Amino acid sequence: MARGILLTGATGFLGRYLLRDLLVHGRSVGLLIRGNAEQSAFERLDELHDFACESSSRTLPRPVLLEGDLRTPNLGLDAAERSWLAREVDAVVHSAAYVAYQPTSDGEPWETNVNGTYRLLELCRSLGITELHHLSTAFVCGDRRGTVHENELDLGDGTGNAYEQSKFAAEQLIHDCSGMRTTIYRPSIVVGDSATGYTSTYHHFYRFLELAVRLSGQGGKNRTRRQNLSIRLPLTGEEVQNIVPVDWVSQALLAILSQPRRHGSTYHLVASRSLRLREICAILGDLLGFEGVSCVGSEGLPDATALESLVLDQFKEYWSYLRANVIFDRRNLLSALPDLPPPAFDAAYVSRLLAFAQRDGWGRDRTRPTQRDEAAGLGHYLEHILPMRMRNSPLAEALPDGLIFVLDVRGPGGGQWSYRCADGSLRVWRGRAADASVAYRMEVPALADVLQRRQTAQQAFFDGRIDIEGDAEKAMKLALLIEQFLAQDNQVSPQDTEMIHAAG
Amino acid sequence: MPPAEMSCPVVEGVRFSTANHVLEGELAYPEDRTIPLGAVVVAGSHPLLGGNMHNNVVRGLGDGLAERGWATLRFNYRGVGRSEGPRVDVAHHLAEFWRTSHVAGEMDLWQDVQGAVAFMRSVVDPSLPLVLIGYSFGCALLPAVGRAASPAALITVAPPLGKHNYSDFMDSQCPILAIVSEDDFTLEQPRLKIWFDALPEPKRLAQKASDNHFFRGHEPWIVETASAFLEEHLP
Numbered sequence: 061m062a063r064g065i066l067l068t069g070a071t072g073f074l075g076r077y078l079l080r081d082l083l084v085h086g087r088s089v090g091l092l093i094r095g096n097a098e099q100s101a102f103e104r105l106d107e108l109h110d111f112a113c114e115s116s117s118r119t120l121p122r123p124v125l126l127e128g129d130l131r132t133p134n135l136g137l138d139a140a141e142r143s144w145l146a147r148e149v150d151a152v153v154h155s156a157a158y159v160a161y162q163p164t165s166d167g168e169p170w171e172t173n174v175n176g177t178y179r180l181l182e183l184c185r186s187l188g189i190t191e192l193h194h195l196s197t198a199f200v201c202g203d204r205r206g207t208v209h210e211n212e213l214d215l216g217d218g219t220g221n222a223y224e225q226s227k228f229a230a231e232q233l234i235h236d237c238s239g240m241r242t243t244i245y246r247p248s249i250v251v252g253d254s255a256t257g258y259t260s261t262y263h264h265f266y267r268f269l270e271l272a273v274r275l276s277g278q279g280g281k282n283r284t285r286r287q288n289l290s291i292r293l294p295l296t297g298e299e300v301q302n303i304v305p306v307d308w309v310s311q312a313l314l315a316i317l318s319q320p321r322r323h324g325s326t327y328h329l330v331a332s333r334s335l336r337l338r339e340i341c342a343i344l345g346d347l348l349g350f351e352g353v354s355c356v357g358s359e360g361l362p363d364a365t366a367l368e369s370l371v372l373d374q375f376k377e378y379w380s381y382l383r384a385n386v387i388f389d390r391r392n393l394l395s396a397l398p399d400l401p402p403p404a405f406d407a408a409y410v411s412r413l414l415a416f417a418q419r420d421g422w423g424r425d426r427t428r429p430t431q432r433d434e435a436a437g438l439g440h441y442l443e444h445i446l447p448m449r450m451r452n453s454p455l456a457e458a459l460p461d462g463l464i465f466v467l468d469v470r471g472p473g474g475g476q477w478s479y480r481c482a483d484g485s486l487r488v489w490r491g492r493a494a495d496a497s498v499a500y501r502m503e504v505p506a507l508a509d510v511l512q513r514r515q516t517a518q519q520a521f522f523d524g525r526i527d528i529e530g531d532a533e534k535a536m537k538l539a540l541l542i543e544q545f546l547a548q549d550n551q552v553s554p555q556d557t558e559m560i561h562a563a564g
Numbered sequence: 565m566p567p568a569e570m571s572c573p574v575v576e577g578v579r580f581s582t583a584n585h586v587l588e589g590e591l592a593y594p595e596d597r598t599i600p601l602g603a604v605v606v607a608g609s610h611p612l613l614g615g616n617m618h619n620n621v622v623r624g625l626g627d628g629l630a631e632r633g634w635a636t637l638r639f640n641y642r643g644v645g646r647s648e649g650p651r652v653d654v655a656h657h658l659a660e661f662w663r664t665s666h667v668a669g670e671m672d673l674w675q676d677v678q679g680a681v682a683f684m685r686s687v688v689d690p691s692l693p694l695v696l697i698g699y700s701f702g703c704a705l706l707p708a709v710g711r712a713a714s715p716a717a718l719i720t721v722a723p724p725l726g727k728h729n730y731s732d733f734m735d736s737q738c739p740i741l742a743i744v745s746e747d748d749f750t751l752e753q754p755r756l757k758i759w760f761d762a763l764p765e766p767k768r769l770a771q772k773a774s775d776n777h778f779f780r781g782h783e784p785w786i787v788e789t790a791s792a793f794l795e796e797h798l799p
Contacts, residue, residue: 458658518614524780532749532776536613537662544654 064088064149066189067123068130068180069156070108073261074195074250077310078155080112083120085314090124090149092135092156097440101127115258124148130156130176135183142187151191153317154180159263161377163222173226174233181237190240193317198246198302198328198388200228203380209389210246210326221380243316247309247329248302248388249381254403255307257416262423264378265303269344269414270422271374275367276348286345288352291368297338297355299385302330305409308402315397322396330388331402337382343407347414358383438473438504441511447479447486455545456484465538466496471504498538499529516543573630582642582679585649589639589680590617591687592630600635602693602716602798603684607677607702607709610670611644612652612661621699621721624783625790632791634695635688641676665727670701674708681713693717693798697790700724700750700777707732716798719743719790722777724750725759733759739766739797743789745774745782768793 065082069075070091082089091108095101105125112120126145128136137145158172167175177194184192201208202220213231220228234242251266252259259266275289309329316322341353361368375382403409417423450456459481467477478493479486492499500517506525509515517539520526528535573592580587593600608622609615617623617638626638642649657667681694693716698706703723710718719741723730727750733740740763744751760769770789774782 455655455658458655458662460662516614519618522614522618522620522778522780524620528776532778533665537665540612540654541658541662544658548655 063151064090064124066090066092066126066145066149066152068092068152068154069195070123071104072155072157072159073259074247074306074309075155076108076111076260077253077306078153078313079108079123080116080120081310081314082153083112083123084116084118085318088121088124088148090126090145092126092128092130092137094127094129094136097444101125115253115256130179131171133179135179137183142183145183145189146187149187149189151193151317152180152184152189153193153195153313155195157195157227159223161221161223169223169226170229173223174229177230177233181233181240185239191323192234192240192242193313193323194230194234194242194244195313196231196244196246197224197227198248198330199224199381200231200246201386201388202228203384205385207387207389208328210328210392241324243323244326245309245313245316245329246326246388248304248331250306250309251303252305252413252416253307254305254409255412257412257414259306259413259416259420260423262417264381265301266413266417266422267374267378268340269410269417271371272344272348272350273414273418275371276350287350289350289367290352290365291371292354292356292361292364293337293368293371294358294361295337295355295382296358297336297341299337299383300334300387301337301340301381301384302334302388303405304329304331304402308400312393312397312400312402315400319396325392325396327393327396328388328390329393330390331405332390333404334387335405343410347407347411438469438507439475439477442467442477443488443490447488450545451485453545453548455541455548458541459484459486460534460538463498463534463538464493464496465535466492466499467507468492468499468501469504469507470502474504474507497531498535500535500539501527501529510542511546513546518543573627573636575627575630578637578683580639580679580683582682583675585642585647585676585679587639587642587647587649587676587679588617588645589637589683590626591635591637592626593635594630594633600688600692601633601794602635602695603688604629604634604636604695604697605677605680605684606636606638607673607680607696607698607705608638608641609700609702610665611641611673612654612667613701615701616640616644619699620783621779621786624779624787625697625699625721628783628787629791632787634794635684637680637684639676639680641673647676671704671708671728674705677702677705677709678712681709695719695794695798697721698723701728704728704730707735710736710738714738717741717794719793721786722748722750722779724777725755726750726752730759734762734764736764739768739793740764741767741790741793742769743786744769744771745776745779746771747773747775748777750777766797 065087067079067089070079071093079089091105093101093104102125109122126137126141158169202216202224204216231244249265276287312329316327338355345351461481463481465479469475475490476492477488477490478496479488502525506520510517510520572595574595575590575592578589578591580589606622606625608619617640622638626636630636640647643651652667661667694713695717696706696710696715697719699721703720706718715738717739718736721743722745742760779786
């Protein structure tokens with residue numbers, strides 16, 4: 061009789077579906093979760109359990125919380141927790157990953173994706189757990205073209221991005237691991253729920269979707285008039301994109317997991333048919349009421365207009381994916397799951413994705429502190445999200461070099477943060493800099509209102525909710541800059557921070 | 565003019581045309597007076613530094629003087645709030661604004677004040693006195709408007725003398741009140757003295773420390789000072 065499953069990465073987009081489906085399948089589940097600045101591990105588990113129950117319309121048993129972190133020895137689990145694992149668990153579903161494409165100064169994505177996987181394998185070995193189901197990505201094929209088979213592990217001639225490299229290295233680790241039966245799942249581009257459009261992250265495909273909405277200027281609401289965008293893309297239009305719904309990926313994994321004779325192989329969890337870029341543009345054009353996006357060949361666009369440059373800049377991070385021309389072989393998948401084809405990626409499905417994203421504000425409100433958790437999340441936002449977003453903002457150039465300012469925030473969740481403007485970025489540290497030119501003093505709700513754009517910083521000041529110490533003129537101008545940043549930050553698609561921190 | 569009595573003002577949202585745009589404003593007037601004491605137009609601070617009709621000083625003067633019998637108009641400059649017109653491309657101008665505190669075309673906003681005056685002339689008996697009030701940057705717009713509008717009084721609140729040309733006030737033909745916060749970061753006392761001394765009579769300088777340039781919590785003092793000045797000089 062099947063015993064329990066240890067699931068990593070349940071807080072990620074796919075992870076929450078895996079948790080739901082494992083619970084629906086009656087599996088006993090232990091979750092490896094770490095707390096973050098906004099929520100304790102316990103609160104995160106609560107939220108995941110709520111999602112599982114609500115999205116399945118069932119009352120499901122509560123998973124067991126194992127508070128830990130892939131980035132620490134023994135995953136941060138104490139002897140009692142390890143003993144519980146050895147006793148209750150016989151398989152691991154490893155879906156935790158650091159999914160941003162660019163490397164960071166603290167060693168990501170390697171630390172989570174490679175070293176974390178190594179620590180997990182070591183723990184399994186020490187506890188006698190021999191069954192591992194590993195979530196990888198179809199893009200461990202790097203920049204290869206043509207057909208990629210499921211039994212191949214070849215990054216191609218190029219290097220791929222840091223994320224792909226790290227997932228490639230993790231697969232190598234797993235292949236080299238003796239004494240375990242390992243199954244590898246490689247989804248392609250994962251997007252929202254095929255039935256509801258739900259997503260918890262807005263990167264990759266959603267960046268294109270949102271840009272299309274913005275360029276069409278209609279948000280999909282007014283389709284009486286087609287807008288001619290006159291945008292040329294340096295692509296042939298024949299490039300293919302393989303896109304799959306999150307719920308199908310989860311179901312497919314569960315279906316293979318429940319067939320032990322299928323374990324030990326690698327599966328491309330991909331769509332049966334990739335879509336050409338030309339087709340995707342046509343679907344979006346019909347839905348959003350635009351035309352005039354033309355693919356003019358892959359030779360580049362030396363005379364790009366300002367709008368075209370803006371579009372290409374937005375695509376920069378995904379350029380290698382856009383130009384990909386790869387076919388993922390699915391022989392193993394079809395053999396294991398002949399009767400579970402993925403839903404078609406058609407206009408009706410894209411329409412559901414679009415409707416959900418727009419209702420959800422493209423997830424942006426969730427990455428700023430919400431009313432519910434603004435006190436708890438403020439520190440995280442001020443220390444991590446704000447500097448990261450500012451660095452990626454065009455307004456970074458306007459930061460006055462050398463200026464030091466302080467946010468002195470009173471009340472639960474508050475504190476003192478000092479910022480130094482330097483080289484187009486904000487360097488932040490806790491505490492009050494003695495040499496600050498400007499200090500803003502306020503209560504937590506006032507700052508939260510400004511960050512949520514319920515009130516401008518200047519208006520909050522005039523209303524007496526923010527006080528200024530130091531150079532008042534600089535303080536007012538800086539407040540203007542921050543307002544502009546917050547307004548603009550609500551319009552561009554930043555890297556999705558929830559995913560970045562979904563290492564579980 | 566009899567001493568002003570306090571009464572609760574009526575506030576109406578209005579839209580009015582200038583030469584180029586339709587602007588939004590709030591017209592306030594005393595509910596229990598058939599005829600107001602006169603018309604007041606309040607020109608707010610710089611649009612990039614919180615200059616809108618909801619600013620504490622602008623609102624304080626608009627409501628406060630309406631309580632004392634005046635019909636007042638505060639409004640949003642072009643491109644601010646729901647006023648029509650191009651918004652300042654802040655991202656584009658931010659570096660320059662940080663350095664100079666100016667943006668191209670800002671002095672054209674006098675036309676918005678002129679439009680506000682024309683609107684007030686159309687809704688308030690034009691034979692009644694017209695008072696122009698500027699706060700901060702708005703002070704610098706008053707002389708250009710005053711040339712054609714023939715105001716009965718000018719009131720400047722926290723005029724940033726070092727940032728604009730205030731020499732045109734010397735040609736004024738009406739009483740001038742300057743309200744200044746002694747701890748204003750824009751204030752240069754020697755420059756203030758030179759400017760004020762050169763103004764034609766009648767004039768008055770009212771000063772006290774009033775929350776730097778911003779007068780938060782000092783709005784009643786501004787209103788009292790302005791009201792007393794108008795009572796004295798517009799009998």
